[in-house]
Amino acid sequence: MRRTLVAAVAALALLLAGCSDARNDPPATSPSATEPAAPVEIPATPVGEATQWILGEMNAEDDTDPADWASRLHEDFTSQVSAEEVAELINTQIRPARPLVATAYEGTEREAVTRxxxxxxxxxxxxxxxxxxxxxxxxxxxxxxxxxxxxxxIDEVGERWAALPGDTRVLVTLDDETVLSTEPDAASPLGSIFKLYVLGAVADAVAAGTVSWDDTVTVTDDVRSLPSGELQDAPAGTEVTVREAAEKMISISDNTATDLLIGLVGREAVEAAVAGMGHHDPALLRPFLTTRELFALQWGGHDDLIARWESGDEAARRALLAELDGRPFEVGIEDVDDTVRWQHDLEWFANADDIAAAHEALHARGEADAAVTGALTMNPGVRIDAAAWPEIAFKGGSNIGVLTGSWRAVRADGAVLTLVVLSSDDTAIPLTTQSELFGLVEDVFTLLAE
Known part of the structure; x- marks a missing residue:
């Protein structure tokens, strides 16, 4: 994160003409000076309020104070970039361009990009x-x-998806018609789409009467994972209901919530759900990793285990996870780098057909249990016209070199759209690719709205 933030702000210094040390040499007559554009309204969401505060610090008469940043930045962030460094970068590289105006805004409750x-x-x-x-x-x-x-x-959508770096496997169907298909039977890394199978296992346990949505699970230090999510920051002993954990797992991809639910129903139950939800080769997901196990293997310094995992059969991998469980979990945000490791089988794998089948299986469970549908429809993932598509089930995912999304949406006339896009590469996926991939998803919804 430190490298990314510093490099990004350094790049801005080249764009903000004359701002490398504006307090010593103010560029009052710079030919690049322009009138600020009209502002847009920033919503009063948690991330919107944080964005408003940052803009306020950028536009204030006095320099921003590191102490103010220290109270706003998470400790995982400041372990890599100090509040003093952030304040210095803002004061020397950004504030000389004020007044600064937000001219475009796009975001969810907790993530946003502001132009x-x-x-x-x-x-x-x-x-x-x-x-x-x-x-x-x-x-x-x-x-x-x-x-x-x-x-x-739609043809243009397919051409542009195909032009993205790496491999992009796609399946788009409308009712029984295949609208777009690119290697839908090729197994790909899923990122957090694997959480659909965990939701299926929990729903099966509820249907069997062994678990209730109102039961509670408890955050403990030995199950705490890394972000994304919220529960990784909750104090040990924090209790949430199974319903709340499932909603967090799907809507904000909470990794700790996911591992709590896997622990509740058991690894074998999730593996059974994989088979029951139509996966073409359930062995690809055996043993079924928790997020904490994946992060430990990826970034925990266990290089001796990675080669054994890649070459091992199912029994060897189960033994390896037992060995891993006996080692300390010493992975923090600061350990996460941009090394791609999914080619070592350090991921969850399925093909686009499998994920479409998983959505259908969960839809069937949701018809009997509204909690399933409730979790899947909390976050549509992209901007979609809710009047044209009144019901949207979504789960996406990402990892280093992996970017994925999956939707099952019901159009206003009752037609069912299923869209799965699985992108993977041997390098980290840049923001430009992310924007194009999900922008094309929005285009599909727009083009098929009628």
Missing amino acids: VEGSLGAPFDLSVVVDGENLITGLLLGPAMPPREAATS
Whole structure:
């Protein structure tokens, strides 16, 4: 994170003309000076309020104070970039371009990107992520991405997905018609889409009467995972209901909630759900990893285990996880790097057909149990016209070199759209690719709205 933040702000310094040390040499007559654009309204969401505060600090008459940043930044963030460094970067590289105005805003409750324009230089994007306590866990300033042109046909969507770096496997169906298909039977890393199978296992346990949605699970230090989510920051002993954990697992991809639910129903129950929900080769997901296990293998310094995992059969991998459980979990946000490891089988795998089947299986469970549908429809993932698509079930995911999304949506006339896109590469996926991939998803919903 430190490298990313510093590099991004350094890039901005090149865009904000004359701002490398504006207090010594104010560029009052810079030819790049422009009138600020009209502002947009920023919503009063947790991330919206954090964004408003940051803009206020950028525009204040006096320099921003490190002490104010220290009270706003999560400790995982400041373990990599100090409040003093953030304040210095803002004061020397950003504030000289004030007044700074938000001219575009896109976000959810806890993640947002704001386009900011100043009196000097080019616009830039301010990306902010906050946790359940409204502390800033992610802050990125970078050159503004150019406006994206929407696709005008499904064929164009397919061509543009195919042109993305790496492999992009796609399945789009409308009722019984295949609208778009690219290697839908090729197994791909899923990122957090695997959590659909955990939800299925929990729903099966509720249907069997062994678990209730009102039962509670308890956060403990030996189950605490890494972000995304909120429960990784909850004190040990925090209790949440099974319903709340399931909703967090799906809507905000809470990893600790996921591992709590796997622990509740058992690894074998999730593996049974994988088979029962139509996976073409359930052995690809055996043993079924928890997020904590994956993070330990990826970034916990257990290089001796990675080769054994990749070459081992199911029995060897189960033994390896037992061995891993006996080692201390010493992984923090600061240990996460951009090394791609999914090629070592350190991921969850399925193909697009499998994920479409999983959505259908969960829809069937949701018809009998509204809690399943409730969890799946809390977050649509992208901007979709709710009048045209009144019911949208979504789960997406990401890892280093992995970006995925899956939807089962009901159109206003009752037609059912299923969309699965699984993208993977041998390098980290850049923001431009992320924007194009999910922008094309929005285009599909727009093109098939009637």
